[in-house]
Amino acid sequence: MRNITIVGTGHVGLVTGVTLAEIGHQVVCYDIDQKNIALMNKGISPFYEPDLNDLLKKNLDTGLLLFTSNPKEALVDAEIIYITVGTPTNENGDINLTYIEEAAKTIGEHVTKQEVIVVTKSTVPVGTNKLIKQLIEKNLIHAVHVEMVSNPEFLREGAAIYDTFSADRIVIGADCEKAAAIIEEINRPFDTTIVKTDILSAEMIKYSSNAFLATKISFINEIANLCEKVGANIEEVAYGMGLDLRIGTPFLQAGIGFGGSCFPKDTHALLQKATEVEQPLEILESVIKVNKRQRYVLIHKAKQHFGHLKNKKIAILGLAFKPNTNDVRGSIAIDIASELVTEEAFVTAYDPLALEETKKILGEKIHYAQSIEEAITNTDMVFITTDWDEVKEFSLEKYEKLMHNPVIFDGRNCYPLKVVSKYNLDYYSVGRPAIVKTKK
Numbered sequence: 001m002r003n004i005t006i007v008g009t010g011h012v013g014l015v016t017g018v019t020l021a022e023i024g025h026q027v028v029c030y031d032i033d034q035k036n037i038a039l040m041n042k043g044i045s046p047f048y049e050p051d052l053n054d055l056l057k058k059n060l061d062t063g064l065l066l067f068t069s070n071p072k073e074a075l076v077d078a079e080i081i082y083i084t085v086g087t088p089t090n091e092n093g094d095i096n097l098t099y100i101e102e103a104a105k106t107i108g109e110h111v112t113k114q115e116v117i118v119v120t121k122s123t124v125p126v127g128t129n130k131l132i133k134q135l136i137e138k139n140l141i142h143a144v145h146v147e148m149v150s151n152p153e154f155l156r157e158g159a160a161i162y163d164t165f166s167a168d169r170i171v172i173g174a175d176c177e178k179a180a181a182i183i184e185e186i187n188r189p190f191d192t193t194i195v196k197t198d199i200l201s202a203e204m205i206k207y208s209s210n211a212f213l214a215t216k217i218s219f220i221n222e223i224a225n226l227c228e229k230v231g232a233n234i235e236e237v238a239y240g241m242g243l244d245l246r247i248g249t250p251f252l253q254a255g256i257g258f259g260g261s262c263f264p265k266d267t268h269a270l271l272q273k274a275t276e277v278e279q280p281l282e283i284l285e286s287v288i289k290v291n292k293r294q295r296y297v298l299i300h301k302a303k304q305h306f307g308h309l310k311n312k313k314i315a316i317l318g319l320a321f322k323p324n325t326n327d328v329r330g331s332i333a334i335d336i337a338s339e340l341v342t343e344e345a346f347v348t349a350y351d352p353l354a355l356e357e358t359k360k361i362l363g364e365k366i367h368y369a370q371s372i373e374e375a376i377t378n379t380d381m382v383f384i385t386t387d388w389d390e391v392k393e394f395s396l397e398k399y400e401k402l403m404h405n406p407v408i409f410d411g412r413n414c415y416p417l418k419v420v421s422k423y424n425l426d427y428y429s430v431g432r433p434a435i436v437k438t439k440k
């Protein structure tokens, strides 16, 4: 058992803390957000993540997990400290390292042990761990020897607990063998391949992995657009491609592009680093460009179908950036809703979990419904923007019943074409032939 302190108990920090406690370590989670710390102390996660609340409560009960917003309490006896604060982008797209810098300063000011290992789990540009070490050392009050370890996080929101216990690999980047060995030992119960490398390579592994996954998505989206032009079906194409193990089936789902708090910011940050060192990443540049364009495919189809969208009643199904989360950071659905408002359409949106988060961004610009039925009743068209199971399982018959002349623009290919064709619907999806009835 090790004593571990987590600095920054957001999405990654809480999952890290809870899962490290679950494998038997004593964990103190620290955050500057007192409101969220109070919630977590009661066993309530501030955000939705399947299975997280159960593990949180369980480890609070055993006493292996503690929460505090007092930095002294969190760090005075700390020997192993995980940094999991946010690394968002500024308005201009540059990476914002303010939280990292603040965290480093706090660590420096409060650690007292002779030796500490600081493990960076936040996604930080290549070279940042060196900077963190310098900042910690600059702020030290006691004589403390600091070793850095880069241990990037690969979990997906909505599957974070599963991903932690079924990880494909754990990356440990360190320039000190002893520190690497301690972090390896901490992670051994997760029972997966451990990649031990240097700090700079670990930092690169994280960005390159996200950039590659983003590349798969933009690639398949471009092929999907081509499939539409030539009359092929992207689902058949992706399946046929993915069976080649060198290609693989995951992450070949065509749609309205990748959103979220990570892919957009991480692809941008990698590109920025490449520009900084004058080593252009032309593929990644295109990946970002294609992704920015892809979010407009549904609106484009709707305009072609209706001529214009002014005064049209439009239902949006799905606001979270992906299913099983209430996170709307970087959500393409939000961009689409905003664009439709600009087109002077009347928008009503539904999401099983993300309505409250969306209200903080879009406020009264759109209406909010409490069910799919309420959202689609008497609308001119429906935009499907998140592939929630609730949407996938929603009976197509209800579109017929609740809309006068149902037209669906499905940005996540939620319904099989064979099923859709049995109903009296106009149905446009991504990379698959449109189904347009001739009744109008």
Ligand SMILES: NC(=O)C1=CN([C@@H]2O[C@H](COP(=O)(O)OP(=O)(O)OC[C@H]3O[C@@H](n4cnc5c(N)ncnc54)[C@H](O)[C@@H]3O)[C@@H](O)[C@H]2O)C=CC1
Pocket (backbone or CB within 6 Å): 007, 008, 009, 010, 011, 012, 013, 030, 031, 032, 033, 036, 084, 085, 086, 087, 099, 100, 102, 103, 106, 121, 122, 123, 124, 153, 154, 155, 156, 157, 261, 262
């Ligand atoms: N969200 C995800 O699924 C994944 C995120 N990451 C990376 O992990 C990092 C964290 O991401 P999230 O957990 O999503 O961020 P988040 O925004 O949910 O949480 C960050 C937390 O840090 C706290 N914080 C900020 N400054 C602090 C300070 N000086 N001291 C203590 N706490 C402080 C905030 O109050 C907040 O609770 C980012 O670098 C992200 O790119 C990596 C893999 C997955």
Ligand SMILES: O=C(O)[C@H]1O[C@H](OP(=O)(O)OP(=O)(O)OC[C@H]2O[C@@H](n3ccc(=O)[nH]c3=O)[C@H](O)[C@@H]2O)[C@H](O)[C@@H](O)[C@@H]1O
Pocket (backbone or CB within 6 Å): 123, 153, 154, 155, 156, 157, 158, 210, 213, 217, 250, 251, 252, 253, 254, 255, 256, 257, 258, 259, 260, 261, 262, 263, 321, 322
């Ligand atoms: O660095 C991070 O923060 C994380 O970023 C992603 O995880 P996440 O953003 O939670 O979600 P994903 O499941 O990767 O989906 C991202 C976006 O891509 C879209 N997507 C995903 C897969 C696909 O085939 N097609 C597609 O359009 C999703 O709809 C979503 O908008 C990575 O999958 C994680 O491995 C990584 O740890």
